[in-house]
Amino acid sequence: MKDILLKNLNRSIVRFFGAFLFFLILAGCSNDDDATGGEITVNAVFLQDVNSTVPDRQVEFVRLGQLLRIEGSGFTGLKRVFINGYQTGFNPVYVSDTSMLIRVSGDTPTVEAADEVRNTIRFVKDNSEKIIEFEIRSSAPQITRISHTMPKPGEEITVYGSGLIEVTRVVFPGDVEVTSGITFDEVDGKFFTVTMPEGVATSGGSIYIESANGAAYSPAYFNFKEGVILNFDGMGGIGEFGNTIRTSQLESQVIGEGNTSQGTYVPHRPEGKGTFPAGSNRLSEVFTTGSESWRTQFTPFFPTTTPLEELAFQFDIYVPKAWNTGVLQILLINNFNGGEWSGGTYNYVPWIVDEERELFMTEGWTTVTIPFTDFYNFEAEDTEFTFADLLAFREAATYKNFGMFFNNTDVLLSNVTRSPSDVEFAATPTDVDIYTDNWRIVSLEVPTVTDFPE
Missing domain, CATH: 2.60.40.10 (Immunoglobulins)
Incomplete structure (x- = not known):
């Protein structure tokens, strides 16, 4: 009897461990299925664009840099994605079994991609892969x-x-x-x-x-003549006081190649000035009269609530001889002694390129665009300035003249790049000729272009 009971117990133990092993194997298979998610299927591709009136739009093509949501099944366990043959990274956090988010890298080849992978997206898992045909276009111009x-x-x-x-x-x-x-x-x-x-x-x-x-x-600044502050031909007036350039010192001879001068303009080293010495500021200066009202003149085009980052100061410049010393200092008001790298000023130093001194000159007249948020008192990135702030700054000034100095003192690279540096560019005597014209306020706003109807 004891032997029979022992045999039955042994059989029960064997059956128990057999059943336990079976369930372990079954569970393992189930876990494998969960890990791989089965075969990948792709049902639709959507463009994610928060700036569009249709932020989740089904599409048949994508451009470099755009974000896609891919809908289907079997994405669990996805290891790699190749777009036009280029391995494209993705964040597993944004992958579920039925959808995933992926941004098309700007490095993805388009027309230069090999024929066999061009306009394809390839999904790869450990034991399977899926390739779909999908048009990949270059970035929008x-x-x-x-x-x-x-x-x-x-x-x-x-x-x-x-x-x-x-x-x-x-x-x-x-x-x-x-x-x-x-x-x-x-x-x-x-x-x-x-x-x-x-x-x-x-x-x-x-x-x-x-x-x-x-x-x-383009930005909305082309041919915006209604934004002119001063053109030296009747739009705006120059202030004649102290050592400022006088009307009689303005020039009107046609100069420049290709793009030539437009009537009267200002020379920032007027005739008879000779060589500018090194180590001096305010070697020449030119200002508006100070009686102009930017609020009256410009708010019909730029409401006071306009973000300042959407507005810029523009002027045309001609430099026929090499310029590699000295600074054109632009002043929002006439309250500076020259040489400042702070406050309501901006220093234009085109001869410093990639932190090196280079010769700067132009064949004809060309346009310089300086966002108002590049002026030192409006450059704080943690503050959202508006046109109202700029108007208030000028209106609070005792001397509201807008103008420019030519300074020829040493230039610290740290002042130009706004980052730490021990590099200093020593000033040298110069007889550079710099001419400017058509001082104006313009918009930097760029109308939106979409590949799809809104």
Whole structure:
């Protein structure tokens, strides 16, 4: 009897451990399934764009830099994703079994991708993979700078940016269209040239372009003559006091190649001044009368609530001889002694490039754009300034003259880059000729271009 009981007990133990082992194997298989999520399927691809009226839009193509939400199943256990053959990183936190988020890297090849991987997305897990066909386009073109934003009709301008390949159409403010005579950088798409047509609206605005990579707008600062503070030809007036440049010292001879002067302009080393010595500030100075009201003149175009980061000071400049010492100091009010790197000023030093001293000169007149948030008292990134702050600053001043000094003292690199440095550029005597014209306030706002109807 005892032997029978012992045999039955042994059989029960064997059955128990057998059943336990079976369940372990079964659980292991289940865990494997959970870890890999089964075969990948892709049902739809959505573009995530918080700036669009349709922030989650099903699409059939994507551009470099854009964020995708991919919907389907089996994404659990995803290890790698290749877009046009380029391994693209993703955050596992944003992966579930039925969807994932992934941003198309700006380094992803497009037209240069190998034929067998071009316009594909490949999903890879340990034991399986899925490839879908999906169009991958280059980044949308972007305009970052225009060589001259107030040219005369018939003059050529250069538009700089990225993705400016095969530009076929340029529309100027006033709906003036140009479709011929456009040349472009065929290798890198960093610029194109076009001739300023007749009839462009003096109220200005953005340039619109169409290219092989899509459409783009420039900032809304082209030909904005209504923003002129002073053009030395009747729009605004110069103040004649102290050692300031007088009306009789302004010049009007046509100078410059390609883009030439427009009537009267100011020389920042007037005739008879001779060589500017090193170690001195306020070697020349020119100001407005100080009686102008920016609030009256400009708030019809720029409401006081306009973010200051959307506004800039622009002027045209011509430098026919090499400039590599001295600073053009721009002053919001006449309350400075020269040489300041703080307060309501900005120092224009184009001869410091990549932290090195280089010779600066121009063949013709070109446009300089300085955002008002680059002026030292408005550069704090933790403060959201508006046009009202700029107006209040000027209106509180005893001397409201807007103007420029030419200073020729040593320049600390740290003042230019706003970061620590022991480098100092010693000033040297100079007879540089610097001419400016068309001082103006402009908008930096860029109209939105979308690939899709809103």
